[in-house]
Amino acid sequence: MDAYTAGAVVTTSETLPRVVYADDHRMVAEGIERLLDGICELVAITQDGPGLLDSIREKRPDLILSDVNMPGGSGLDVLKTLRAEGDRTPFVFLTMHAEPALAATAMRAGANGYVLKVSAGEELLTALRHVFAGSTYVTPSLGTHYLHADTLGMQELTPKQLEVLRLVGAGMRSRHIADRLGLSVRTVEAHKYTIMQILDVHTTLELVRRAEDLGLLF
Structure with missing residues (x-):
């Protein structure tokens, strides 16, 4: 697995949710790591689809945070594999792709959240709070368009x-x-x-x- 190791997230609490994160852009990943410090325990950060799948199976996280487009297989492919195996671990996409139809595709495939990288920051934390509470979240700037993308056309x-x-x-x-x-x-x-x-x-x-x-x- 071609992955880089997440820096240690300092925590003394065992109640922090354990998160596996995948993004092939190192600077973005490092920024997200800083954002989540003290909020989640990043147990693995990886750069590609196969590495994400391996990390999920090894770490058994409470939540998966992933980019959509990555080398070796997309985050969407990993999500579909997990859902086909019966794995219901909450899955949130953090992506640059702002197409409502792609958000709809992700949510239909079983995603719990879809957040744009340009909106990341406080909005990502809001999305995670929604997902940990058992709800779903899609970046509001996408509007409700993704809800109407239920038929391909x-x-x-x-x-x-x-x-x-x-x-x-x-x-x-x-x-x-x-x-x-x-x-x-x-x-x-x-x-x-x-x-x-x-x-x-x-x-x-x-x-x-x-x-x-x-x-x-x-």
């Missing part, structure tokens, strides 16, 4: 995401799509990743077939 994707999806469906590679739309390759890949999460697929072939089934390529 064109309205869940932004116009730019639909453009990217249709060009993927036409067989174009990310570099050519980037040139066509005046975007960076990284931005195109980010759009493609988000679309795949929303449509619950893992390969480009599955993405195209799913989009065809939903009538999104016409």
Whole structure:
């Protein structure tokens, strides 16, 4: 497991909730570690999907805090694996992805919270309080839109995401799509990743077939 070890969280209380945290951005992780100091006991911090799954199985935390997009498998993949195994450990996403449809996908998959990194800080603590109290929490700036994303369809994707999806469906590679739309390759890949999460697929072939089934390529 390619992970870095969490700095010791000083605590003399055995009542602090034990948390496993996953984020491949070291500076973000260090900031969250400082934020949670004295509030939660971070028993592991990892940088990727496989490492997160290993840490959860080893540490048996009270709560899981995870980014969505990580190397080796997304946080969403880890959540789905846990829920399929019957593991109901509270799971909160802390992410840069502000798409209501992705928040809806995460909550339908069994997440207990969805917090944007730009809102992190006091809001993350609010989200954790809600989740520890048995409730759920979604960043208010997403509004109630995610509640209306219960059926997959064109309205869940932004116009730019639909453009990217249709060009993927036409067989174009990310570099050519980037040139066509005046975007960076990284931005195109980010759009493609988000679309795949929303449509619950893992390969480009599955993405195209799913989009065809939903009538999104016409």
